[in-house]
Amino acid sequence: MQSISVSDIIVKKAAESRIDQVDFDKLVFGTVFTDHMFECDYINGHWQQPTIRPYGPLTISPAAKVFHYGQAVFEGMKAYKDDQGKVFLFRPDENFNRINKSSERLAIPEFPREYFFGALEELLRMDNDWIKPGLGNSLYIRPFVIASEIGVSASAANQYKFMIILSPAQAYYSGDVSVVIAEKYSRAADGGVGYAKAAGNYGAQFYPTRLAQEQGFQQVIWTDANSHQFLEEAGTMNVFFRVGDKLLTAPTNDRILDGVTRKSLITLAKDAGIDVEVRRVEVSEIVEAAQQGTLKEIFGAGTAAVVSPVKAFSYRGTKYDLPAQESSYAIRFKKALNDIQYNCAPDPYNWRYPIN
Amino acid sequence: MQSISVSDIIVKKAAESRIDQVDFDKLVFGTVFTDHMFECDYINGHWQQPTIRPYGPLTISPAAKVFHYGQAVFEGMKAYKDDQGKVFLFRPDENFNRINKSSERLAIPEFPREYFFGALEELLRMDNDWIKPGLGNSLYIRPFVIASEIGVSASAANQYKFMIILSPAQAYYSGDVSVVIAEKYSRAADGGVGYAKAAGNYGAQFYPTRLAQEQGFQQVIWTDANSHQFLEEAGTMNVFFRVGDKLLTAPTNDRILDGVTRKSLITLAKDAGIDVEVRRVEVSEIVEAAQQGTLKEIFGAGTAAVVSPVKAFSYRGTKYDLPAQESSYAIRFKKALNDIQYNCAPDPYNWRYPIN
Numbered sequence: 001m002q003s004i005s006v007s008d009i010i011v012k013k014a015a016e017s018r019i020d021q022v023d024f025d026k027l028v029f030g031t032v033f034t035d036h037m038f039e040c041d042y043i044n045g046h047w048q049q050p051t052i053r054p055y056g057p058l059t060i061s062p063a064a065k066v067f068h069y070g071q072a073v074f075e076g077m078k079a080y081k082d083d084q085g086k087v088f089l090f091r092p093d094e095n096f097n098r099i100n101k102s103s104e105r106l107a108i109p110e111f112p113r114e115y116f117f118g119a120l121e122e123l124l125r126m127d128n129d130w131i132k133p134g135l136g137n138s139l140y141i142r143p144f145v146i147a148s149e150i151g152v153s154a155s156a157a158n159q160y161k162f163m164i165i166l167s168p169a170q171a172y173y174s175g176d177v178s179v180v181i182a183e184k185y186s187r188a189a190d191g192g193v194g195y196a197k198a199a200g201n202y203g204a205q206f207y208p209t210r211l212a213q214e215q216g217f218q219q220v221i222w223t224d225a226n227s228h229q230f231l232e233e234a235g236t237m238n239v240f241f242r243v244g245d246k247l248l249t250a251p252t253n254d255r256i257l258d259g260v261t262r263k264s265l266i267t268l269a270k271d272a273g274i275d276v277e278v279r280r281v282e283v284s285e286i287v288e289a290a291q292q293g294t295l296k297e298i299f300g301a302g303t304a305a306v307v308s309p310v311k312a313f314s315y316r317g318t319k320y321d322l323p324a325q326e327s328s329y330a331i332r333f334k335k336a337l338n339d340i341q342y343n344c345a346p347d348p349y350n351w352r353y354p355i356n
Numbered sequence: 357m358q359s360i361s362v363s364d365i366i367v368k369k370a371a372e373s374r375i376d377q378v379d380f381d382k383l384v385f386g387t388v389f390t391d392h393m394f395e396c397d398y399i400n401g402h403w404q405q406p407t408i409r410p411y412g413p414l415t416i417s418p419a420a421k422v423f424h425y426g427q428a429v430f431e432g433m434k435a436y437k438d439d440q441g442k443v444f445l446f447r448p449d450e451n452f453n454r455i456n457k458s459s460e461r462l463a464i465p466e467f468p469r470e471y472f473f474g475a476l477e478e479l480l481r482m483d484n485d486w487i488k489p490g491l492g493n494s495l496y497i498r499p500f501v502i503a504s505e506i507g508v509s510a511s512a513a514n515q516y517k518f519m520i521i522l523s524p525a526q527a528y529y530s531g532d533v534s535v536v537i538a539e540k541y542s543r544a545a546d547g548g549v550g551y552a553k554a555a556g557n558y559g560a561q562f563y564p565t566r567l568a569q570e571q572g573f574q575q576v577i578w579t580d581a582n583s584h585q586f587l588e589e590a591g592t593m594n595v596f597f598r599v600g601d602k603l604l605t606a607p608t609n610d611r612i613l614d615g616v617t618r619k620s621l622i623t624l625a626k627d628a629g630i631d632v633e634v635r636r637v638e639v640s641e642i643v644e645a646a647q648q649g650t651l652k653e654i655f656g657a658g659t660a661a662v663v664s665p666v667k668a669f670s671y672r673g674t675k676y677d678l679p680a681q682e683s684s685y686a687i688r689f690k691k692a693l694n695d696i697q698y699n700c701a702p703d704p705y706n707w708r709y710p711i712n
Binding site for chain 2 (some may be wrong): 014029030031033054055058059060061062063065066067068070071072074104105106107140142143146147150151152153154155156163165167182184185186187188189190191192193198199201202203204205206207209210225227228234235236295304
């Protein structure tokens with residue numbers, strides 16, 4: 001058994017910070033990266049010496065399996081800074097467990113807990129200045145694993161690269177989104193990889209999403225591939241429906257991502273005394289509720305977008321507008337979550353993870 | 357409209373060939389590459405100047421979308437050399453059309469025909485010595501496209517890299533394979549990307565395939581994700597079943613790859629007077645045929661493996677051995693295909709594409 005310790009991380013500091021070149025008021029999500037990144041290779045059956053080094057390009061063979069077979073998984077997390085300059089992660093254990101669950105499904109070796117947390121803590125200390133305080137500001141954290149073995153034969157790799165890159169972020173979406181409910185295309189199969197944050201799950205959605213965008217919508221809400229009768233998730237977000245004062249969302253299964261924001265919202269809603277039904281949600285009941293005026297809200301929940309209100313949805317060519325809500329669940333939960341994330345409220349669930 | 361011409365390809369020759377370092381009698385499939393590769397970037401809405409340069413690593417951002425969202429497609433083709441040293445491709449139009457069909461589904465821009473064929477012809481002329489004559493020897497050709505834009509936001513890239521790399525090959529499989537018929541895991545959903553050679557389709561199969569391998573089998577034959585009652589494909593091969601003297605194979609649809617070897621075999625079989633039924637094949641009818649002794653053969657068909665006989669399959673924990681065949685369809689079709697590919701027989705279908 002390999003002995004692993006955080007102190008094994010080799011740190012190579014950037015000669016000079018690039019932070020002065022960045023306009024933090026005009027960030028495009030996911031396009032600007034901090035001074036450092038984490039890298040750890042899996043070779044000969046072991047994770048090798050982990051390294052933090054200046055952010056920069058990889059030198060990688062065009063025959064690396066990731067390019068050909070999509071053997072790759074990732075996570076999305078955020079670090080938040082409070083007004084005193086303290087930095088927090090939000091439920092990072094969930095992301096750690098999930099990347100290894102994703103990896104298992106993609107036949108990628110498990111990554112050690114000590115390296116994951118050691119890397120995050122060291123990176124966030126080194127690139128602390130890139131985390132700006134203030135509501136909506138955060139540092140988006142992207143851990144990912146790619147198959148780096150050279151070989152154009154379709155089998156699991158025996159070499160991998162685990163990386164973490166960091167990107168300062170403002171809010172992900174500007175304004176409410178309109179969505180299309182999928183009738184033809186699908187995101188995931190029973191027995192497939194839909195529950196994993198597998199790279200290929202995302203690329204597969206771009207074309208149907210583009211078709212939706214050409215009709216004036218921003219996102220697709222996916223339905224089950226068998227019947228298209230049940231609402232699943234939005235691809236980068238889980239989805240909640242408020243009918244009357246009741247909150248509905250699909251249960252997780254092998255097609256639906258077990259979202260950290262989703263499960264946090266369920267906890268917050270239940271503890272606020274809201275009736276939450278985690279069950280299969282039929283498209284027809286949502287359409288009926290919209291027609292009868294009992295559908296009060298739809299919103300997405302995900303790390304990047306936090307809570308993303310939906311202003312309209314389209315189904316079978318008909319567009320249904322959602323009414324403006326004076327006491328919106330979406331806004332209420334976003335505030336409650338943000339208050340915990342930014343250390344503005346007590347944390348009864350121990351969701352905050354301080355970086356010292 | 358962009359004007360495109362083959363003469364636009366910039367050629368940078370390798371200073372020295374690596375061919376003398378290669379033992380062509382001990383090739384491991386897909387691990388050795390020739391002296392040159394083709395590269396063409398898509399930037400600002402256009403495919404830029406294409407280049408052939410010495411085979412070597414890419415310098416690419418860790419934030420390139422291909423690593424995170426699996427927005428990547430590929431093709432598999434082979435070049436064959438006859439005893440006079442003439443080089444041929446096999447139905448390359450099929451691969452050209454298919455990579456663009458795959459690209460469309462992955463929201464990747466179409467690649468121009470002139471560049472595709474211009475690149476192949478120039479590469480095969482330059483690396484001609486890497487193509488060895490003799491049955492079973494070939495040069496495996498891997499065209500692929502990856503999303504190269506920097507950005508960890510889940511949307512289609514606006515920059516891509518189209519590449520072709522070449523790998524000398526002997527036979528893909530050593531010996532007959534045993535397979536497991538899938539009961540739990542799935543390869544593709546209705547409305548998904550199963551018909552495309554999308555990178556993510558392959559990585560998703562590695563884990564279930566590993567489980568099969570741990571039971572002593574080499575491959576999985578996938579069934580439909582809804583019911584697991586119908587036989588689909590083997591992930592890197594389409595599948596044929598010979599019951600009595602009749603040949604059965606699943607029709608192509610949005611879950612099944614439209615294989616070039618598959619369609620060539622159907623043509624060859626029909627023209628040989630064999631009864632070919634292209635229809636949904638039930639697992640139960642194959643199991644029954646195996647029990648009754650009327651199941652004579654199962655074989656896979658794909659570019660890498662050509663025709664790959666199956667010697668046994670497992671279903672619901674029972675293993676069914678296939679009888680040895682004196683006049684095997686698999687061997688007969690492999691020979692007929694090879695005879696055309698290696699210019700040892702007339703080519704009534706115009707499948708050969710000579711490289712001059």
